[in-house]
Amino acid sequence: MKNSKLMILLRGIIMENPVLILVLGTCPTLAVTTSLKSAFYMGIAATAVLVCSNAVISALRNIIPDTVRIPCYIVIIASFVTVVQMLLEAHLPEAYEMLGVYLALIVVNCIILGRAEMYARKNNVINSILDGIGMGLGFLLALMLMALIREVLGAGSFWGYSIPFLENYKISVLAQAPGGFLVFGILIAVMNKLTEKRGGVKRKSFSCDGCPSAHLCNKTSCNELTELAANDGEGEVKADD
Amino acid sequence: MNKLTVSTSPHIQTKVTTSRIMADVIIALSLPAIASVVLYGLPALLIIVTCVGSAIISELLFNLATKRQQTVGDLSAAVTGLILALSLPADVKVWQCVVGSAFAIVVVKCLFGGLGHNFANPAATGRIFLFLAFAEAGGGVSTRFMNEAELVTSATPLELLKTSTFEGLPSLLDMFLGNRAGAIGEGCILAILIGFVWLVARRVIKWETPVIYVGTVFLLSLIVKGDLEFAIYQVMAGGLVYAAVFMATDYVTTPINRAGRAVFALGCGVITVLIRLFGSYPGGVSFAILIMNILSPYIERLCRRRPLGGVKNDKK
Secondary structure, eight states, rough: OOOOOHHHHHTTTTOOOOOTTTTOOHHHHHHHTTHHHHHHHHHHHHHHHHHHHHHHHHHTTSOOGGGGGHHHHHHHHHHHHHHHHHHHHHHHHHHHHHHHHHHHGGOHHHHHHHHHIIIISOOOOHHHHHHHHHHHHHHHHEEEEEEEHHHHHHHEEEETOTTTTTTGGGGGGGGGGHHHHHHHHHHHHHHHHHHHHHTTOOOOSSSGGTTTTTSSSSSHHHHHHHHHHHHTOOOOOOOOO | OOOOOOSOOOOOOOSHHHHHHHHHHHHHHHHHHHHHHHHHHHHHHHHHHHHHHHHHHHHHHHHTTTOOOGGGGHHHHHHHHHHHHHBBBBOOOHHHHHOOOOOOOOIIIIIEEEEEEEESSSHHHHHHHHHHHHGGGSSSSTTTTTGGOOOOOOOHHHHHHHSSSSOOOOOHHHHHOOOSSSSSSSSSSSHHHHHHHHHTTTTTSHHHHHHHHHHHHHHHHHHHHHHHHHHHHHHHHHHHHHHHHHHTTSSSSOOHHHHHHHHHHHHHHHHHHHHHHSSSSSSSHHHHHHHHHHHHHHHHHTOOOOOOOOOOOOOO
């Protein structure tokens, strides 16, 4: 392997941060970051599912037929989500209530399906687990950072405890949906600025050069996509949930 | 014979600069500003000074932090601060003014590349931000000439119109002079109209946008309710005239040609009436302008003039 194990682990945290660089998993990012607590529980739950599903999908990568791989992935992911959901309901009812429907929605979280498709089906079990841990931590850290900004400035509290001075100066829009988009956009901008200097690439154009996942994907399909995008007159490809 | 000099075009240059245009806007805004101080006293002055000051300081600091060319001199930050200040009610707190101005300048304007690159009107967006963030910024305050010279929170004419009983509405003359609850600068229609005439006379803005905008609101209100008085009140209430003159005429965020501007103003009018009559918020002027700001590039594409005999479909 070209990449050392440590690199696989660390890549997900900054250079390929699933939320701020790959722009995956936008829905939970915007929805649960109103408080640090729910962001933390969400990050942990998604990381647990991601590590387990990456491991299983990687182990079964030679058995799953290529044509029906997506349904197979979904079944595997959904089983782990159900397990996590039941565990939380039994041992952390507070987190279960707080996350509500978003816990079940981990099934369709783009990060998990994305890593299965992009990484786990092409790599061995150990590497896939490391990738899962790294990506999960990246997701967790991005959520915590967003929640920190939104909870401290928007609600004037930290981990549910109100901060004496800031409580009188809260900007409640940050805790609402528009504030979520605002903080998200600004964080992505800051992240782009920071990674640009450290050998990152400008992501202005849609091409393999600008793609953070280029080293994992086979170039031909990406070129086909580029041609498709050029024909449509669209300059960018948008990731959505 | 050797005195001919060769230079590249352009050979004729206008004396109109950004700072001259902005200075004209400030002159036009000074009358509503004076009116607001007369109507609301010192709190209005404090809001104006805070907003203008913090707008200028945030632009200064942002340009220093990002090592960009200093653009405070073009006065656009001062104009944004002033427009924002006049669209706020008198009981908004000083720190909220600072947050709103900083948001308008840094997030809406500077992060997108500074003046000329912002997709939305900084002042209108800053107002919406404050409106969503703080309850104070959405309401209205009575003037010094109402309620025994006390500045108290009271229902704005728009909120009164919403109840459809029309009780407690100020007289039409009071509405025209600004003696009614609301934001500090948008009350005195007289001062705004003088500012409008000044801007048109100085050729800073074209008359079409404000006139079509206000006209659309008037006609639609008249058609929907069938009541002339109601329609006149709709035009004078809220920030309609103020926003039509000072926010909907921004060069950067509105279409450039005449047809485009007409569509823009028409859209603003329709959205304003829809929000006012059928929405849950009492006023919708800033939302209407923001939505049409976002649609501006598409309006521009639709209204682009094609050369005679040019191909109709300009797809590649």
